[in-house]
Amino acid sequence: MSVLQSIIFITALAGTVSVLIAASCSLSLLSKMVENMVSVSVGILLSTALLHSLPEAFSFPGSEPRLLFATLLAGLLGFFLLEKISLLRHSHHHEGDGHDHHHGHDAEVAGRSGWMILVGDGLHNFVDGVLIAAAFMADYHVGFFTALAIIAHEIPQEIGDFMVLLNAGFTRSRALLYNLICGLAAVLGGVLAYFFLAQAHSIMPYLLVIASSSFIYIAVSDLIPQMHRRPHWVESLRQTVLIACGVGFVLLLSVLH
Template identity: 45%
Template sequence: MSTLAAILGATVAGSVLSLVLAALIAFSARPSWVPVLVSYAIGALLGAALLEVLPEAVEMGGDVKTVAQALLGGILLFFLLEKLVLWRHCHDEGCEAHVAHDHGHDHGRSGLMITVGDTFHNFVDGIIIAGAFLVDFRLGVITALAIIAHEIPQEIGDFLILLHSGYTRGQALALNVLTGVATVLGALVGYFALSKLQGWTPVLLGLAGASMLYVALSDLIPGLHKRAEIRATLQQLVLIGLGVATVAVAGILIGEGR
């Protein structure tokens, strides 16, 4: 399998899988599943960033200082993008879009906001997946798995926002399909651009690690603190651990299979 075929296969399969699962859960009105998926996604993102992506960035010849600078710059960049409402996530009923719905839908404004933000987000995800596959097939698969794990709860939130914003189920599905196409476009751009810029690979991986850590620590973990009881905390820890373990085991299996 060529590198380009692997990249396209991972992005298309990931987009379809996350979209179908998210639609099934959102349309069956089971938002109570979202916290479970979010906890697992946190573990997958942390595991991918700290066990695979950042160590690989250093091993690729990027000294620790360069990778750390890319990580720091990436975190600041994603903070700025989120502040500009270009990157917006919503995973629970307490976010601004859902609060607005409690007083009547907002005639599509929050739905449009989430669509624009996620189109950009998915485009960046595609670039990150392409960059990882260009480094190593194993790293590409691990990165794609982590992104898919995060995409499922995010897509559920997207569907809920769009429905609460006044869109029909058909319109919500169509908009999420369009945002998913951005992942494939990002992967194509990443493949053709990054293949000519191999010297920047450690920096790219540092930025990829920053995106995973930022989403997990800034966006997802704070939502878990809304349930502080012991039982919920233990459940969250187990699911986070399961997410990390999935990445670790996948890395071992993929490595042995090559």
């Protein structure tokens, strides 16, 4: 098997295995607890962005902190504008308000956070594909263990993504399909890195920052406001504990990684 064939095979495996493992947890064990799992998703998304992706982006040799912070700002504002355009397009109406909206209109509007999380997930998987390809081009064994490490650290993020998609109104089958498609972005990253490694390496920190901005924006602008709608102190305590569980899950796998 050639190096390119190995890269395609391993990136496809890495991009789908983590999704399937996360799906087996999210769609069978956790989907009945979506309301509570929103809190876990907040912890997972924020800790993935702030404790994993952003530090990785800033650790790239030659990366410019000012440009990376500017990219983070641009990403946050960009996702704000995407959501604003979506809101304007759908106006502020809802089903049953007398404006003759079709069934499922509310789910479509709620689904905008789902589409944004998929954008961030796709970019993150693309970067993972570049990392796997770079490792494989150095040494087969290094590439293999890099893929295993990426699968391990992707699982909590994918669980968080599934919870966001289910909360946004996606069906289980659609959530699985779109996550698998995003997972295959790793193959694209791997193939492009094989042919253009220097150029791909130079844009990786900025892709990581944009992906992180989507995770941060969705957690702060969409999920946390939902949690504030249940202000009772018992519910607030449960939410805090579940956020801590999400953070702890990511930290545990980071330590093992």
